[in-house]
Structures are given as C-alpha cells and as structure tokens.
Amino acid sequence: MHVMPEKRVKREYMSTSPKSTQEITTEHLSKLLAEVASSRSRRAFSELFKHFAPRLQAFATRQFGNEQTAMDLVQDTMTNVWHKAHLFSPEKGSPTTWIFTIARNIRFDILRKNKHRQNDVSAEDLWPVLSEEMSDSDEEFALDQNILLQEIGEFYRQLPDAQRIVIEQIYIQGKSQQEVSDELDIPLGTVKSRTRLALQKLKEMITAHD
Amino acid sequence: MIKFHPTEELLVKYVQGELDASLCLVIGTHIDMCPVCANTVKDIEEQVARSVFINELQGSASATPAQLPEAEMNMMLEQIISSHAPEKIVREPALEEITLEGKQFKLPPTLGRLGSRLGHWSKVPGSVWRAPVNLSGHDKINLIYMAAGASVPEHTHRGSEATLVLNGSFADEFDCYEDGDFIFLDQQHKHTPQTAQEDCLTLAWLNEPLQFTSGVARLLNPFSNLFFR
Numbered sequence: 235m236h237v238m239p240e241k242r243v244k245r246e247y248m249s250t251s252p253k254s255t256q257e258i259t260t261e262h263l264s265k266l267l268a269e270v271a272s273s274r275s276r277r278a279f280s281e282l283f284k285h286f287a288p289r290l291q292a293f294a295t296r297q298f299g300n301e302q303t304a305m306d307l308v309q310d311t312m313t314n315v316w317h318k319a320h321l322f323s324p325e326k327g328s329p330t331t332w333i334f335t336i337a338r339n340i341r342f343d344i345l346r347k348n349k350h351r352q353n354d355v356s357a358e359d360l361w362p363v364l365s366e367e368m369s370d371s372d373e374e375f376a377l378d379q380n381i382l383l384q385e386i387g388e389f390y391r392q393l394p395d396a397q398r399i400v401i402e403q404i405y406i407q408g409k410s411q412q413e414v415s416d417e418l419d420i421p422l423g424t425v426k427s428r429t430r431l432a433l434q435k436l437k438e439m440i441t442a443h444d
Numbered sequence: 445m446i447k448f449h450p451t452e453e454l455l456v457k458y459v460q461g462e463l464d465a466s467l468c469l470v471i472g473t474h475i476d477m478c479p480v481c482a483n484t485v486k487d488i489e490e491q492v493a494r495s496v497f498i499n500e501l502q503g504s505a506s507a508t509p510a511q512l513p514e515a516e517m518n519m520m521l522e523q524i525i526s527s528h529a530p531e532k533i534v535r536e537p538a539l540e541e542i543t544l545e546g547k548q549f550k551l552p553p554t555l556g557r558l559g560s561r562l563g564h565w566s567k568v569p570g571s572v573w574r575a576p577v578n579l580s581g582h583d584k585i586n587l588i589y590m591a592a593g594a595s596v597p598e599h600t601h602r603g604s605e606a607t608l609v610l611n612g613s614f615a616d617e618f619d620c621y622e623d624g625d626f627i628f629l630d631q632q633h634k635h636t637p638q639t640a641q642e643d644c645l646t647l648a649w650l651n652e653p654l655q656f657t658s659g660v661a662r663l664l665n666p667f668s669n670l671f672f673r
C-alpha cells in the first residue's frame with residue numbers, strides 16, 4: 235500500500251547528517267536523564283538536547299507546518315526535560331517514549347488553545363506525564379509540619395549547616411523544595427535527602443528532650 | 445470479562461493526541477478499566493515514539509534530522525539551561541465516587557481527574573438521568589444513568605456515538621454490554637439501549653445529536669438535544 239507519499243515529499247527539506255546519534259541506546263538515554271535529575275549535569279542535558287531537539291523539530295514542523303510554533307514545541311519540551319527529569323521513571327517506559335508523551339501533550343494543548351478559550355481541559359488531565367504526585371517524602375513532610383512548627387523551637391540551630399539552611403528556608407521562610415533547590419543551586423534530590431536527614435535528627439532531639 | 449474494546453486505529457489516534465478531548469476521556473477511562481488495552485497502549489506509545497524519533501529518520505536515505513542552524517540550537521540550549529523551572533503541576537485530588545439514587549459508583553481515575561467538570565443531573569423521559577461533563581468543544585459527553593427496566597427510544601446518529609459501561613449492564617439489538625465495555629457506533633447503526641433487572645451507569649460521547657427513529661419517539665426529535673448539550 236502506498237499511503238505515505240505525502241510524508242516522503244515533506245521530508246525532502248531534511249539534509250543528511252552523521253548517523254552516530256542513532257546508535258544511542260535506551261540505557262544510555264536513561265543514564266543521561268538520571269544525571270540531569272540527580273546533579274543537573276549540563277553535559278548530560280546537552281547530549282540529550284543534541285539527540286532530541288532536531289528530531290522534535292522535524293516532527294513538529296511536519297505537524298504544524300509553521301516554523302515558529304515548531305520551535306516553541308521543541309523549546310517547551312526540552313525545558314521540561316531539563317527541569318523535570320526527576321519525574322522520569324524507567325519502569326514506566328523508555329526515555330524516548332517519555333519525551334514523546336511530553337511533546338504530544340504540549341502539541342495537544344497548543345492545538346486546543348487555538349480553538350478554545352480558557353478553562354479548557356489540558357492534556358495533563360488526560361495523560362498525566364508531568365504532574366507531581368505526592369511522593370513519600372512530601373507526605374512525611376505534611377505530617378511533620380504540624381509538629382515541627384511548634385516544636386522545632388531552637389533545635390534546628392544545632393543541625394549541621396547544610397541541613398540547617400534547607401530547614402530554615404522550608405520551614406521558617408516557607409519555600410518549596412524546588413525553590414530551595416533553585417536558589418541554592420543544588421539538585422532537588424539533595425534538598426529532599428537533606429530535609430529527610432534533618433527531620434530525622436530533629437525528631438531524635440525532640441524525643442530526647444521530652 | 446470486557447468483550448468490547450476500542451479499535452487499534454482509535455487507540456493509535458488516542459496515543460497521538462489526534463482525537464477530541466472528550467473522546468480521549470472515554471477511551472482513557474476504558475483503559476483505566478481494561479488491562480488488555482492498557483498494555484496495547486503502552487506498546488503503541490513505544491512504537492509511535494520510536495517512529496517520531498528514530499524510524500522516520502532511518503526510513504529513507506534522505507531521512508535524517510532537519511538541521512537546525514548550529515547557532516540557533518546553541519542559543520536555545522543556553523536559554524533552557526538558564527531558564528526558571530516551569531511551575532509545578534499539582535492536580536486537585538480526583539473525584540473518587542458519585543452517589544445516585546442512594547447508590548455509590550466508583551469513578552476510574554481518568555474520569556475522576558475531570559470530576560470538577562461534572563454538571564448537574566437532570567431527568568430525561570424513560571427513567572434515565574444524565575449529567576454533562578463540561579469540556580469545551582463541539583462534541584458532547586454525558587454520564588447517563590438508566591434505572592433497572594429503563595430504555596432510550598430507538599435512535600440513530602448523524603455522527604458517531606461512543607458508550608462506555610462504567611457499572612451495571614445494558615443491552616441493545618446487537619448485544620449485551622457490561623462493566624468496561626466500549627461501544628462505538630456510527631450513523632449506520634440504529635439501536636434501542638435498555639436495561640433489564642440491573643441498572644446501568646455509562647459515559648456517552650456524541651459528536652452530533654441523536655435522531656429518534658421509531659413511532660412516538662420521533663416526536664422527541666425536537667428535544668434530541670436532551671442528550672446533546
């Protein structure tokens with residue numbers, strides 16, 4: 235069946251480039267995403283970007299037939315990959331699929347925004363890809379917050395500096411973990427683990443004091 | 445056992461985001477209820493993603509990535525790395541169940557996530573109740589509740605109709621449908637849905653108003669938007 239001639243024609247604008255990028259394995263892509271998530275590795279992200287951006291651009295140009303919209307889709311998609319790599323989980327699928335679903339959702343929202351006004355369904359309602367689930371440590375937090383605000387007292391001053399600063403920002407200044415991560419320029423994972431360690435220590439101190 | 449599933453063609457379009465949001469809602473809700481389709485959709489996602497990022501580029505000799513100008517690429521890369529994190533997307537908790545005629549019905553997660561868009565219930569003739577799920581767009585989607593022994597008059601469709609059984613069972617001229625069954629009918633099909641001993645809650649999608657075809661029910665045609673608004 236010859237159902238694809240139209241697409242073939244549209245591909246003509248593509249020029250040749252080395253094949254090397256095609257050999258990137260799923261394992262390698264997963265490793266790059268993990269590095270972005272854990273240490274915000276610019277090198278790992280650049281590699282991801284060089285692999286996916288041109289492909290996304292080709293895809294989006296075919297879809298929209300508009301270069302500016304296509305570039306917006308590439309930029310939005312890769313911005314989410316950079317900031318939200320921690321939401322990728324290899325058990326749910328490959329990195330390629332994860333990035334495709336991000337792009338699919340952004341495209342879906344762009345197309346609907348052209349047709350409808352506000353209060354519309356978002357792709358994220360239909361296909362949650364980037365929504366933050368309440369993680370265990372977040373819940374731990376919610377539970378601890380009540381105790382802490384009253385009982386934290388002066389205890390937190392006794393924590394090691396790295397943990398004290400995180401606790402100060404979150405519990406005293408009311409910042410989110412993400413904000414602390416951005417401001418102190420440390421990975422979100424590190425903020426989470428420092429908070430967890432600090433909470434453990436605080437609990438011990440409070441219990442010992444009682 | 446679920447007997448009726450969306451066709452593979454529909455599932456592919458669903459994965460590609462090519463369907464109206466309201467039809468995506470019905471199919472997504474079916475997938476919540478159907479492990480078979482959930483698996484198929486995972487496979488389709490992998491395949492579609494690969495065709496977007498890999499296969500299409502290997503498909504023919506000339507099929508390699510479009511070349512973004514190097515400078516533009518690097519500029520975008522720099523912009524992204526120094527950008528602020530996009531706002532966290534935190535969803536409101538999903539609606540877990542609804543109560544109708546004193547009976548509780550659990551909502552599958554996809555439908556539950558849109559629970560805040562569920563409108564008021566109203567009664568339509570024949571022991572049938574409906575409540576719209578308010579999504580903007582042309583197509584309409586309703587929860588339809590049929591009490592035991594209820595029927596919707598014989599009708600056909602100018603467009604298409606998708607029905608998903610959420611709980612209970614109903615029958616028409618073609619078959620009997622139970623929890624999780626997904627039925628897609630186009631304008632060629634006339635049918636008369638009815639319940640027997642058991643009541644039935646369905647999620648129904650329409651892209652054009654119903655056309656009532658038989659006897660007295662034809663008088664209902666001026667009101668066919670009872671099911672389409």
Ligand SMILES: [Zn+2]
Pocket residue numbers: 446448449450474478480481482
């Ligand atoms: Zn199914």
